[in-house]
């Protein structure tokens with residue numbers, strides 16, 4: 001028996017995954033990360049030799065839709081592999097252990113892999129009332145989060161809850177639910193937003209981090225560029241109808257049947273960064289726009305507070321007035337127009353009077 | 363500058379580049395407001411294949427082109443403020459640090475409220491006009507240029523020049539959708555300026571004691587009487 005720490009490959013073999021399946025998984029991962037075939041060898045090598053990096057998966061205020069998405073990853077292989085890597089450690093909803101035993105596992109991982117484990121967070125901590133709105137293991141979740149983040153290498157913020165706050169942080173946010181990057185300030189936080197994020201995106205991000213031991217390239221908002229580098233709209237297959245000016249105007253009109261662009265129905269594709277229009281959902285079967293419904297912008301910050309999902313020009317709150325820009329503008333411009341007309345009328349009148357005055361005094 | 367005129371002789375106020383810029387800029391703003399409104403509320407074409415039409419594409423193309431005209435024009439106008447005559451600088455720096463300036467603003471307010479019977483003469487902009495042009499036009503178009511090119515950068519893609527230069531405003535305004543809404547609201551801010559501006563320019567041509575619209579055409583400020 002060697003004493004070197006387990007590699008990923010060792011763990012997978014123990015889980016009954018054949019070498020053949022392992023190699024397939026490596027090529028799949030390379031292609032989903034848009035890496036060339038020459039990288040397959042790198043991944044194989046890394047997984048065979050590198051000590052396994054454990055993942056602790058915490059759950060705060062959330063609905064578990066991220067976990068639900070994750071375990072439905074399109075390639076069963078990827079799912080099995082990644083899950084076997086994860087479930088060995090800590091995940092409230094997926095692991096076998098419970099109660100004190102579970103907390104013990106967490107402690108042990110933190111001790112043994114100090115500074116090396118990845119902390120994946122689903123949901124967020126509410127900060128109001130000292131965090132009492134979310135108690136896990138007898139303690140406010142925010143304390144557990146801070147504690148677990150202390151010795152981790154990096155944090156993955158799963159979904160819109162952890163990344164932006166999502167519905168529990170929507171106005172007026174009574175529990176003061178707060179996204180992870182505003183609580184954990186001293187560790188890199190990778191945002192993987194979406195409600196939920198796409199399964200393949202989740203597995204690819206985590207595999208990338210585990211195999212290459214580094215963070216994926218992030219954009220200015222802390223999202224992996226490879227999946228959040230473009231808007232839904234940039235790769236939407238209905239885009240030619242957008243440029244043509246062919247829009248759906250009613251859910252049951254001819255244009256809807258013909259699959260025209262959903263822009264006028266409030267599609268948020270032009271303002272939403274996500275991979276739905278390329279990776280798609282449910283084994284690549286479809287995605288919302290393909291099914292005839294606009295994007296609701298679920299991976300964008302505060303998407304619950306941005307007015308109707310079905311309006312093109314959405315509500316704004318300006319100095320306490322809640323209306324869309326055209327309504328505010330039209331009302332103000334109308335008032336100004338009336339003002340101008342009245343002013344003009346008085347001016348003309350006055351001007352005439354002074355003219356006659358001048359003539360009189362001549 | 364903002365103080366009442368002391369001369370009764372015609373003065374050459376707006377040099378050729380300023381006048382040319384004024385009219386090009388006015389046209390660009392009208393085009394931007396119309397195409398911008400249509401971007402928010404697009405017209406619909408029916409029939410045919412998508413490849414038969416490019417209506418919305420053209421509307422957006424015209425909007426972006428006019429956006430470049432506005433932005434490059436403003437840079438050119440700022441340059442002219444450095445090399446042009448004294449009146450060319452007024453646009454960018456109302457003399458808000460002078461008490462006489464604010465007294466002048468107050469006088470103009472009274473004039474527009476019909477509370478003084480005789481307007482003052484001004485070689486350049488009157489103090490109130492100066493303030494309004496700065497607050498509405500200068501700040502308003504700067505806001506539109508910054509937000510406009512930030513949105514434009516989203517189309518050009520991450521790392522593009524527009525994204526690197528202006529991309530930072532999008533998270534600041536609360537994301538892409540809010541940035542669109544603020545950009546849209548900015549249009550109305552400028553529309554209101556244009557309405558009042560054109561009204562006042564025409565009105566003053568008739569009721570003031572000096573030339574107005576014609577000054578922006580031939581550059582000369584002439585006077586209707588020779589009292590100070």
Ligand code: HEM
Pocket residue numbers: 270312313391394395397398399401402422425426428429430432433502503506507509510511513514515542543545546547548549550552
């Ligand atoms: C004062 C001048 C401008 C006005 C009045 C104006 C007006 C508008 C309006 C009303 C919209 C629609 C917003 C919405 O509801 O989504 C819009 C969109 C836009 N404007 Fe402007 N705009 C101006 C200047 C600019 C400039 C300088 C640029 C830079 C190129 C620009 C680029 C854009 C872009 C990229 C969009 C979004 C188009 C899309 O999402 O398809 N705008 N503009």
Ligand code: HEM
Pocket residue numbers: 380384387388389391392449450452453486487488491495499556559560563564574575576577578
């Ligand atoms: C519709 C868009 C318009 C915009 C955005 C606009 C903007 C401006 C700006 C920024 C100035 C200051 C010029 C400077 O100091 O360099 C100005 C001055 C002026 N504009 Fe316009 N303008 C518009 C339309 C018009 C029209 C249609 C008229 C004529 C009816 C007009 C008449 C004038 C006059 C007479 C001045 C000089 C005011 C003075 O001497 O105090 N403008 N305009």
Ligand code: SF4
Pocket residue numbers: 232233234236237238239240242260261262263267268269270289294295
């Ligand atoms: S359906 Fe939505 S994402 Fe697709 S082209 Fe139209 S506006 Fe863009």
Ligand code: SF4
Pocket residue numbers: 194195232272273274276287288289294295296297298299
């Ligand atoms: S299409 Fe838009 S709303 Fe739908 S899942 Fe993708 S990002 Fe979320």
